[in-house]
Amino acid sequence: MGVEICVEGLTKSFGQQVIWQDVSLTLPAGEVSVMLGPSGTGKSVFLKTLVGLLKPERGSVRIAGRDITKLREHDLYEVRKLFGVLFQDGALFGSMSLYDNIAFPLREHTRKPESEIRRIVLEKMDMVGLIGAEEKLPGEISGGMRKRAGLARALVLDPEIILFDEPDSGLDPVRVAYLNQLIVDLNAQIDATFLIVTHDIASARQVPDNIGLLFRRELVMFGPREKLLTSDEPVVRQFLNGRMQGPIGMAEEKDAAQVEQELAQLDAPTKAPGSQALTPRLLPGPGISRPPRWQAIASREAESHRKEVADA
Numbered sequence: 294m295g296v297e298i299c300v301e302g303l304t305k306s307f308g309q310q311v312i313w314q315d316v317s318l319t320l321p322a323g324e325v326s327v328m329l330g331p332s333g334t335g336k337s338v339f340l341k342t343l344v345g346l347l348k349p350e351r352g353s354v355r356i357a358g359r360d361i362t363k364l365r366e367h368d369l370y371e372v373r374k375l376f377g378v379l380f381q382d383g384a385l386f387g388s389m390s391l392y393d394n395i396a397f398p399l400r401e402h403t404r405k406p407e408s409e410i411r412r413i414v415l416e417k418m419d420m421v422g423l424i425g426a427e428e429k430l431p432g433e434i435s436g437g438m439r440k441r442a443g444l445a446r447a448l449v450l451d452p453e454i455i456l457f458d459e460p461d462s463g464l465d466p467v468r469v470a471y472l473n474q475l476i477v478d479l480n481a482q483i484d485a486t487f488l489i490v491t492h493d494i495a496s497a498r499q500v501p502d503n504i505g506l507l508f509r510r511e512l513v514m515f516g517p518r519e520k521l522l523t524s525d526e527p528v529v530r531q532f533l534n535g536r537m538q539g540p541i542g543m544a545e546e547k548d549a550a551q552v553e554q555e556l557a558q559l560d561a562p563t564k565a566p567g568s569q570a571l572t573p574r575l576l577p578g579p580g581i582s583r584p585p586r587w588q589a590i591a592s593r594e595a596e597s598h599r600k601e602v603a604d605a
């Protein structure tokens with residue numbers, strides 16, 4: 294069913310370098326959340342902290358009633374079984390077939406017989422559209438197929454939470470569209486809690502229920518998709534529109550006067566603040582029923598749209 298992740302006052306540094314501080318957010322159970330932010334703002338560090346691979350200096354990460362920042366290695370091992378992680382390159386073993394790669398966590402962490410392992414591996418390969426590629430080696434397939442194989446492997450232990458680290462990196466726009474559809478379909482089918490780190494704004498606009506943005510060592514905002522897509526917060530607006538004008542500069546930040554001038558120029562000939570278009574949400578494909586929460590989210594978004602039209 295997916296579990297909630299509740300992060301409070303989280304701070305992570307490496308030596309003198311503060312990566313982010315006082316990050317608080319709740320990833321709602323079964324929902325899809327996206328974490329955005331300029332390069333180097335610590336999105337991957339955030340994912341690793343959620344799984345307990347990195348220890349924060351302060352704060353808590355509560356998962357299924359336990360603060361994982363306080364757990365010893367043995368208990369952490371148990372909590373990690375709730376997670377499936379899709380790493381950027383799929384992190385497959387190059388000398389193993391896709392079948393063996395996907396079977397690996399089952400052989401490592403369970404005592405299931407090979408017949409049961411076969412059933413599960415083929416089921417997950419089917420879910421990600423890889424049936425027929427069982428004997429291929431990772432080096433023999435495309436980047437998109439490697440991502441899907443990584444995803445199948447992340448699914449075999451039936452995780453409650455799936456973390457995706459830039460699932461779309463290195464893929465062409467069509468493959469990204471297919472992958473996004475796969476993510477939405479999977480979420481509807483397995484109802485796990487998803488957190489996706491991405492740089493792809495089109496994906497961030499269409500796929501998630503919630504969006505977060507890290508910048509200047511802080512979580513600028515985290516909330517429902519429609520709230521961020523229609524936000525007037527300058528960092529959020531700049532990032533979600535992929536513009537040069539705004540507080541985010543080439544080397545992270547700009548001075549206040551320059552930002553003010555750029556934003557004034559930007560606003561003048563265009564629409565008023567608050568009148569950002571709410572990109573339609575990507576729906577699960579035919580034959581896949583929508584989880585119950587979709588009704589509540591659809592009415593929330595319709596309300597936001599009505600308000601936007603009334604304010605315009």
Ligand SMILES: Nc1ncnc2c1ncn2[C@@H]1O[C@H](COP(=O)(O)OP(=O)(O)OP(=O)(O)O)[C@@H](O)[C@H]1O
Binds near residue numbers: 330331333
């Ligand atoms: N184990 C580590 N030891 C020291 N510094 C680290 C470690 N891991 C990450 N960092 C530093 O933390 C910062 C954030 O890195 P991270 O990879 O999380 O950024 P990111 O937002 O995911 O970037 P990108 O979007 O480019 O992938 C970087 O300055 C990086 O050098």
